[in-house]
Amino acid sequence: MESESGWEAQQAAAAKRISAALQKGRGTGAVRILLQALERNELPSNGELWDRLRARLGASASKKLIAALASMPCFYCKSGVQRCEHCDGDGCHSDASPCGYCLGFGIASCDFCNGSGRATYTVVPSSLRMHVLEHRMQQALKEANQLLKAAIPTAAGRTIKIVRRDLAGRLFQIDRVMGVLENAVTSAREASRSRKELRKFAARVIRVARRVALKLDARMRQVLKQLVQVERSAVATTKSTAVKPPVLARIDLLHSIRKRRGFHGCTFQHPFLKLGSIRR
Ligand SMILES: [Zn+2]
Ligand SMILES: [Zn+2]
Ligand SMILES: [Zn+2]
Incomplete structure (x- = not known):
């Protein structure tokens, strides 16, 4: 001893x-x-x-x-994304139908870190956890502001390939910040359960996170709308015989997901932010 x-x-x-x-x-x-x-x-x-x-x-x-x-990264993924496990990264199933989970992107948010790209809170010593959470929240709010201000990529002067990549990139960037916010909510709530003195802190974290997430959710739907438009105009300029049914099925999928509450059932869902229950 x-x-x-x-x-x-x-x-x-x-x-x-x-x-x-x-x-x-x-x-x-x-x-x-x-x-x-x-x-x-x-x-x-x-x-x-x-x-x-x-x-x-x-x-x-x-x-x-x-x-x-x-800023410790998730040791499992890269920047919050991994290959989609539902379609093995193909973006579609063997019958060529688009993957409803990754929406045809072939990548999905990492299950381990919830798409945040950061090490989980369980790795952080418990007495430092809420300090780390506070720091991550501040970073997430900054990133959220940038993402809300940034113009949505348009097709103007760019090839379809580039616009597609930029729009997908933007969606997963937003999703990563949503993952950080959702993890903060879950972790703050959990900490406040065993430490009553954290209740006020947790309530504030949850309030702020949900308020920002709601804006990001709206932004995400705008980006999806833009992607649908880009894909539709790509189809319109292609000889009709060359347009494959799976391409159209994916456009329908992107269109429908844009209207789905809480992005339920797809990679962009964040159920613990409970966005579906907030009045818009
Ligand atoms: Zn699937
Ligand atoms: Zn998939
Ligand atoms: Zn991860």
């Missing part, structure tokens, strides 16, 4: 290593050191961790550590 002062020395040493990594701008390294130190019981894993770290690292470095934890 380590003596009390021995443990203090271990904590100081771990904090020093974390601090050194942060000073060199190595956020990922600092996170790795933190998680290793926790695993080896060199730092308290209970609610004291945040206070201890802040006391040892100082306000600015502990903020940096939170930022590094917040």
Whole structure:
């Protein structure tokens, strides 16, 4: 058994290593050191961790550590997307009908991180979790504002291939932010269940997240509308004999999903944001 002062020395040493990594701008390294130190019981894993770290690292470095934890990527996917498991990435089924889950894109939001592209909250030490959540929320709100301001890509002066790619990219960008918001809602709600003092905080997170998500949801439907228009005009300019029934089926699918409440049943659904139940 380590003596009390021995443990203090271990904590100081771990904090020093974390601090050194942060000073060199190595956020990922600092996170790795933190998680290793926790695993080896060199730092308290209970609610004291945040206070201890802040006391040892100082306000600015502990903020940096939170930022590094917040940006930790999901180890399973790339930027929140993975190959669609429903169609094996083909975008359609063996009968050539479009995949209703990925809407023919062939990619879908990652099941592991809920499309957020970030490490799940379970990876974050519990006493730092709400700080990381707050940081991720702020980032998500910034990104949401940018996405709401950005013009929807149009066909003007571009090839169909590029417009298609840009519109799909925009949809999955919006979906990623929705994933971050949804994870924040779930995690804040869960934390407030065991810690009553977090109830107000959680209520605010849920309120803000849903309000922004509602706007993003509307934006997503506008982008889908644009995609339908682009695909329709592509069909219109193609010789009618060359237009294949699956292409038309996909356009119908995109058109119908645009009107579906909460994007239920497809990759863009985020049931925990409960957008279907908010009055528009
Ligand atoms: Zn399917
Ligand atoms: Zn699919
Ligand atoms: Zn992921």
